[in-house]
Amino acid sequence: MARFGETVGRVAALPLVLIARALDPLLRLWQRWTGTGGMIAFFLLPNMAIFGVFVIIPLVLNVVYSLTGGIDILLKDRPFIGFDQYGRLLECQDYLQPTTCREDQFWTAVRNTALFVFFQVSLMVCVSMITALILNRKIAGRGFFRAVFFFPVLLSPVVVGLIWRWILQRQGLMNLIVTNLGFDPVVWLNDRFYAFSAAVGVSTWAHMGFYTLILLAGLQAIPRDLYEAAEMDATPASRVFWRITLPLLGPNLAVVLVLALIRGVQIFDEAYVLTGGGPGTSTLFITQYIYEVGFASFLRNPGLAAAASILMGLVLVVLTLVQLGLSKRAEKERAR
Amino acid sequence: MKAVGRFLFRKRGHGGAWHWTDVVTWIWLILGTIIMFGPALWLVSSSFKGPAQLAEFPPTLLPYVQEVANVEGHDTPLPLYMVTMEDGSTRVMAEIRRIGTSAQMVDPADPQERVSVPLVDRQPLREVGLALNNYVDPFLAFDFMRYLGNSVFVTVAATLLTLLTNSMAAYALSKYRFRGRDAVMLLIVATLMVPLSVILVPLYSVVSSVGLLNSLWGVILPTIATPTGVFLLRQYMLTIPDELIEAARMDHASEWQIYWRIVLPLAAPALAVLTIFSVVWRWNDFLWPLIVLSRRELYTLQIGLNTYAGELNVQWHYILAMTVVTMIPVVLVFIFLQRFITTGIAGAGIK
Numbered sequence: 001m002a003r004f005g006e007t008v009g010r011v012a013a014l015p016l017v018l019i020a021r022a023l024d025p026l027l028r029l030w031q032r033w034t035g036t037g038g039m040i041a042f043f044l045l046p047n048m049a050i051f052g053v054f055v056i057i058p059l060v061l062n063v064v065y066s067l068t069g070g071i072d073i074l075l076k077d078r079p080f081i082g083f084d085q086y087g088r089l090l091e092c093q094d095y096l097q098p099t100t101c102r103e104d105q106f107w108t109a110v111r112n113t114a115l116f117v118f119f120q121v122s123l124m125v126c127v128s129m130i131t132a133l134i135l136n137r138k139i140a141g142r143g144f145f146r147a148v149f150f151f152p153v154l155l156s157p158v159v160v161g162l163i164w165r166w167i168l169q170r171q172g173l174m175n176l177i178v179t180n181l182g183f184d185p186v187v188w189l190n191d192r193f194y195a196f197s198a199a200v201g202v203s204t205w206a207h208m209g210f211y212t213l214i215l216l217a218g219l220q221a222i223p224r225d226l227y228e229a230a231e232m233d234a235t236p237a238s239r240v241f242w243r244i245t246l247p248l249l250g251p252n253l254a255v256v257l258v259l260a261l262i263r264g265v266q267i268f269d270e271a272y273v274l275t276g277g278g279p280g281t282s283t284l285f286i287t288q289y290i291y292e293v294g295f296a297s298f299l300r301n302p303g304l305a306a307a308a309s310i311l312m313g314l315v316l317v318v319l320t321l322v323q324l325g326l327s328k329r330a331e332k333e334r335a336r
Numbered sequence: 337m338k339a340v341g342r343f344l345f346r347k348r349g350h351g352g353a354w355h356w357t358d359v360v361t362w363i364w365l366i367l368g369t370i371i372m373f374g375p376a377l378w379l380v381s382s383s384f385k386g387p388a389q390l391a392e393f394p395p396t397l398l399p400y401v402q403e404v405a406n407v408e409g410h411d412t413p414l415p416l417y418m419v420t421m422e423d424g425s426t427r428v429m430a431e432i433r434r435i436g437t438s439a440q441m442v443d444p445a446d447p448q449e450r451v452s453v454p455l456v457d458r459q460p461l462r463e464v465g466l467a468l469n470n471y472v473d474p475f476l477a478f479d480f481m482r483y484l485g486n487s488v489f490v491t492v493a494a495t496l497l498t499l500l501t502n503s504m505a506a507y508a509l510s511k512y513r514f515r516g517r518d519a520v521m522l523l524i525v526a527t528l529m530v531p532l533s534v535i536l537v538p539l540y541s542v543v544s545s546v547g548l549l550n551s552l553w554g555v556i557l558p559t560i561a562t563p564t565g566v567f568l569l570r571q572y573m574l575t576i577p578d579e580l581i582e583a584a585r586m587d588h589a590s591e592w593q594i595y596w597r598i599v600l601p602l603a604a605p606a607l608a609v610l611t612i613f614s615v616v617w618r619w620n621d622f623l624w625p626l627i628v629l630s631r632r633e634l635y636t637l638q639i640g641l642n643t644y645a646g647e648l649n650v651q652w653h654y655i656l657a658m659t660v661v662t663m664i665p666v667v668l669v670f671i672f673l674q675r676f677i678t679t680g681i682a683g684a685g686i687k
Binding site for chain 2 (some may be wrong): 016018020023024027028031036037039040042043044046047048050051053054055056057058059060061062064073074075120130131134137139143145148149150154155156157158159162163164165166167170171172173176177179181183198205209237254266269270273276287290291295302305306309310312313316317320321324325
């Protein structure tokens with residue numbers, strides 16, 4: 001297998017090798033002319049140019065968009081209106097009642113996303129924690145089961161969404177199970193509660209393998225002798241878990257928690273394919289709101305979408321900073 | 337046999353009775369396997385069912401096709417049914433045509449005698465079989481061949497460019513000392529905080545102003561400078577000893593040669609991990625292509641699938657088959673390269 005992969009890699013790389021070889025005389029000239037500094041610039045240029053054009057510039061433009069009005073996408077056609085877009089988004093009589101807000105869709109999306117994040121992250125952490133603990137035991141076929149739980153992680157969100165739409169439809173597998181258990185069939189995705197639960201469940205199904213892996217790596221890094229010592233003292237298993245496993249896994253658990261939060265806030269793809277935001281607005285999340293206001297909806301408003309995305313970005317920045325801090329602490333703990 | 341059994345049912349510690357945690361473990365693992373693999377298997381099984389069978393409830397686990405028979409005097413094979421006769425006996429008969437609520441049927445053994453049978457008195461005869469048309473038709477009648485081509489092009493081009501640009505940048509950031517290196521590194525790490533969904537509107541305007549709207553390059557270019565890739569490759573290249581590079585310089589190798597003849601081959605494991613990630617990322621991309629591509633002939637598989645699945649009259653038999661096709665590359669990656677990915681994630685905590 002490895003030998004085969006190597007051969008394929010060599011053959012595929014052949015044209016690239018020829019190009020690289022052809023470039024050499026030119027680059028030698030460039031190196032003689034500009035020195036090592038010129039070469040460093042050459043190595044950095046492609047990546048940083050793309051970075052600049054497609055990440056840094058949009059970041060700056062996002063602010064400009066959020067401060068201008070109108071429906072045009074071209075900046076020169078957009079009048080400056082100050083913080084009106086933010087005012088519009090945040091104007092609300094009662095933040096817990098989206099219908100009393102000027103942008104009721106935005107607040108519905110915010111509320112849905114908050115609820116989604118709360119339930120999905122709790123479920124995710126519990127399920128992947130249990131799975132990691134189980135996979136950390138001495139069981140037959142551990143590699144196989146690790147792969148089993150990881151499998152859905154690689155599937156595309158469209159495939160995930162369609163698989164579950166098919167299972168949850170009127171004549172689907174879920175209704176087959178439900179009727180065999182003696183209940184009435186349900187049109188799952190037409191019901192506000194079930195559709196929302198499906199979004200939570202399906203996204204957990206799709207991503208839990210990833211978090212399980214991180215937790216499993218953390219569990220395996222806990223020194224064995226601690227457990228052996230506990231066994232010698234005949235410490236009860238629950239005590240071992242609360243006093244050894246959990247504290248030592250703490251940093252990993254925190255990373256998983258924050259990563260899941262960051263990803264949860266951005267939920268879009270699989271939920272969109274699964275429910276399309278419906279029924280009504282019961283599964284409308286922030287990214288879908290931004291997408292629809294910015295591109296798809298009848299009353300397009302790029303400025304409003306930009307303002308909403310900046311507000312979401314601020315939340316993400318805070319969460320990411322927390323995560324970076326936690327990973328750093330986790331690394332330090334491991335070094336100790 | 338006994339040894340296998342002992343291995344399979346190995347318990348906590350050695351010997352002794354089954355602890356309750358062993359029971360929980362195996363229930364969890366078996367249920368988990370069903371829940372994780374079941375939906376995909378159900379999809380594959382459903383994708384081989386014909387439209388009529390897909391509309392049935394309760395659904396069957398396996399795909400069936402209607403049995404047919406060649407009957408003398410008819411050019412095409414006729415579908416077979418189990419018919420309940422008036423006297424209560426049952427006979428296998430072939431349908432010639434349907435007229436209102438009854439059908440004109442014929443006994444394949446006795447092609448001369450035609451009988452009119454009410455539709456309620458017959459059951460189709462079926463055998464396990466595959467409705468392969470689900471797979472053939474979309475490629476011939478729809479644009480799926482083109483979608484597939486677009487997806488392959490985007491994935492291959494984006495992955496090659498990602499490997500090239502990221503490895504060049506990672507090389508500069510790991511093997512040279514220069515002013516501003518830490519600043520560049522910080523900038524790259526900082527952009528980890530900027531997911532696509534935060535810069536949708538301005539990115540659209542940038543891509544549109546460089547004329548890449550409705551072009552596959554508009555999908556490819558914004559994705560290739562991945563901070564994750566630079567970070568991963570740099571961390572790996574830091575472990576390559578500088579002495580190798582110094583020795584090459586002594587032999588008058590140019591910096592470019594050092595990069596592609598020494599550093600790149602040595603960084604092969606990290607490049608392999610990034611290749612796998614990039615292929616899976618780009619193959620699965622959804623939101624950005626959805627925004628950039630509005631012309632049907634440019635759709636990638638994911639967008640095409642979503643569009644067909646969003647139509648008023650969803651043709652599930654085609655959608656399911658094409659979902660399976662879309663899943664194939666990722667399943668192949670999973671089967672052959674799963675080990676690399678899991679160690680890659682455990683090591684770097686990325687996805």
